[in-house]
Amino acid sequence: MQRQAGLFAMELWFTEKQTSSVGITCKVRRTLLEEHTGYQHMAVLETEQFGRMLVLDGMVQTTEADEFVYHEMIVHVAMNTHPRPRRVAVIGGGDGGTIREVLKHPSVEEAVLVEIDGRVVEAAREFLPSISRGLADPRVRIEIGDGVEHIRNAKEAYDVILIDSTEPVGAAVGLFSPEFYRDVCNALREDGLMVAQTESPFFNQELIRRTQAGIRASFPVTRLYLANIPTYPSGLWSFTVGSRRYDPLAVDPASIPPLDTRYYCPEIHHAAFRLPPFVRQLVGEAAAVGDGV
Numbered sequence: 001m002q003r004q005a006g007l008f009a010m011e012l013w014f015t016e017k018q019t020s021s022v023g024i025t026c027k028v029r030r031t032l033l034e035e036h037t038g039y040q041h042m043a044v045l046e047t048e049q050f051g052r053m054l055v056l057d058g059m060v061q062t063t064e065a066d067e068f069v070y071h072e073m074i075v076h077v078a079m080n081t082h083p084r085p086r087r088v089a090v091i092g093g094g095d096g097g098t099i100r101e102v103l104k105h106p107s108v109e110e111a112v113l114v115e116i117d118g119r120v121v122e123a124a125r126e127f128l129p130s131i132s133r134g135l136a137d138p139r140v141r142i143e144i145g146d147g148v149e150h151i152r153n154a155k156e157a158y159d160v161i162l163i164d165s166t167e168p169v170g171a172a173v174g175l176f177s178p179e180f181y182r183d184v185c186n187a188l189r190e191d192g193l194m195v196a197q198t199e200s201p202f203f204n205q206e207l208i209r210r211t212q213a214g215i216r217a218s219f220p221v222t223r224l225y226l227a228n229i230p231t232y233p234s235g236l237w238s239f240t241v242g243s244r245r246y247d248p249l250a251v252d253p254a255s256i257p258p259l260d261t262r263y264y265c266p267e268i269h270h271a272a273f274r275l276p277p278f279v280r281q282l283v284g285e286a287a288a289v290g291d292g293v
Ligand code: SAM
Pocket: 039, 056, 060, 061, 062, 070, 091, 092, 093, 094, 095, 114, 115, 116, 117, 120, 145, 146, 147, 148, 164, 165, 166, 167, 171, 172, 173, 174, 175, 197
C-alpha cells in the first residue's frame, strides 16, 4: 500500500510498563516537561483521559483525574484515627497532594515535607497547581533531603508520619526497610501513627509480605487497607498503618468530621479495611481484620 501524506494525524501515546508483561497506555496531547533531575527521569504529560500526569522513571506518580483517591486515602485514615494531630511529616510526596489533604485538618500546626528531589516540588508548583497548592501554606515546611536521614534524626517529633514514596527503587529502597519503620516508630510521639503506601496486592505480593512483617516488628497495631486507583498497577492499591496506640478500626464513624473529600468518607474509613480473602491471606490477618469493624 502506498503511503499518502496528510491522511494520518500523528498520535503520541505513553506506556508505563507496570510489569514485564503488563502496561497502561494513555494518549498524550503534549509533553509539558521532560528532564533528568539528577535523581530520576521526570516528565509531566498532558493526557486525554487523566489530565496532567507526573511520571518518574517511566512510572505514573499522580494524575489530575485520579489523584484524589490516593491523596485522601493516604492522609485521612491516620488523621482521623489520631484524636488531635498537630505535627505531621510527609516523606516523599513532592507533588504536594498529601500535604494539601493534611491541611484540611484544623488541628495541624506544622506539616513537614521531606522530598529528596527539589525538582519534583518545582515541577508540581509549575504544572500541577491543583495538587501542589497546599505547599504555599504557612504551616508547611519543605526540606529537600533524604527521608531516611530525616526520620533517623527525629525523636518523638511527630503525631503522624505519611510515607508517600515512589516504588522501592533507587532512593526509595530505604523507605521500605524494617530499620526505617523502627526509626519511624521512634520519630513518633508515644501515641503517634504512620501510613505507608505499600503497592499492589496483585503485582507486589512479596513486597506486601515484607512490609507487613517490617511494620509489625515495630508497631503494636498494624493494619492494611485498600483503595481503587485507576492509573496505578492493577488499579487495586494498598496502604499500611503502623500505630503506637490507636486502632483505625476503633474510630467511631460519627466522630469523623465532615471533610471536603471525594473518595474518603466515614463509611470508607472502615470499609477500606474489609479485605478480600486473597489479600487477607497475604497479610496473614484473617482473624484480626474482622475485629471492631
Ligand atoms: N503517589 C506516588 C506513588 O505512589 O507513585 C508517590 C508520589 S511522590 C511524587 C514520591 C516522591 O518520593 C518522589 O518525588 C521521590 O523523589 C520521593 N522520594 C523517593 N525516595 C525518597 C527519599 N529517600 N526521601 C525523600 N523522598 C524520596
